[in-house]
Amino acid sequence: MTESAVPGAYPQGVKLGVDVGTVRVGVAVCDRDGILATPLRTLARNAKKNTDVRILADLAVELGAVEIFVGLPRTMKGEEHASARMATEYAKLLVSKLLEAGSGVPVRLVDERLSTVSAHRDLHQAGMSSRDHRKVVDQVAAAGILQHAIDMQKARGTDVGNRVSADLPPGPPGDGAQAVPAVHTHSAQRILPKMEGYSEPGQQ
Structure with a gap:
């Protein structure tokens, strides 16, 4: 569910x-x-041990992030298929890892139609060979998602995207505490500035 608009109501x-x-x-x-x-x-991505999710949660804490936007892939008709379910499950895992780290950073799912397509086009226009795209295209797509989110926040004066909560197992008797985090909107801008901090798959 999308939260109602409240002027200035975003981190x-x-x-x-x-x-x-x-x-x-x-x-x-x-x-x-x-x-x-x-x-x-x-x-x-390590779907078995989810070490990447833990690294991402630790990174959010280290950088003092106030919000995280996870791209939600939809078809041009607005439908959600397997990739959208995967992103939703990932967002829930991220919320859980953040809670384990003692962080309540909000995680929000935002529409990311064509973000990867746009990223490939931008890299091509920047003169990068298609063979080298794989190394950075994911982070460039992530930048597009984030840029769109922060632009929409400023344009609307409110938060964007759908807030995500973790599927937490029931706690021990008497433990009623449950934390709920959130995420913001996405974007589709051309972003190529410095592609810093790239880690080859498997490198931590």
């Missing part, structure tokens, strides 16, 4: 954008003023 500070894939996960970051999103790093 100010460093935010992260996440592009989830079956093999790699792209991560982007924006400045504290929410002006420009830049590619940050690429993580190797």
Whole structure:
């Protein structure tokens, strides 16, 4: 469910954008003023141990992120298929890892139609060979998602995207505490500035 618009009702500070894939996960970051999103790093997806989710949660804490936007892939008709379910499950896992780290950073799912297509086009226009795209395209796509989110926040004066909560197992008797985090909107801007912090798959 999308939260109702309340003027100025969105966090100010460093935010992260996440592009989830079956093999790699792209991560982007924006400045504290929410002006420009830049590619940050690429993580190797580990669906068995979810080590990449833990690394991402630790990174969010380390950077003092106030919000995280996970791209939700939809078809041009607005339908959600397997890739959208994968992104949703990833967002829930991220919320759980953040809670384990003692963080309540909000995670939000935002529409990311064509973000990867746009990233490939931008890299091509920047003169990068198609063979080298794989190394950075995920983080460039994540930057597009994040840029769109922060732009929409400023344009609307409110938060964007759908808030995500973790599927937590029931706690022990008498333990009624449950934390709920959230995420923001996405974007489709051309972002190629420095592609810093790239990690080859498997590198931590």
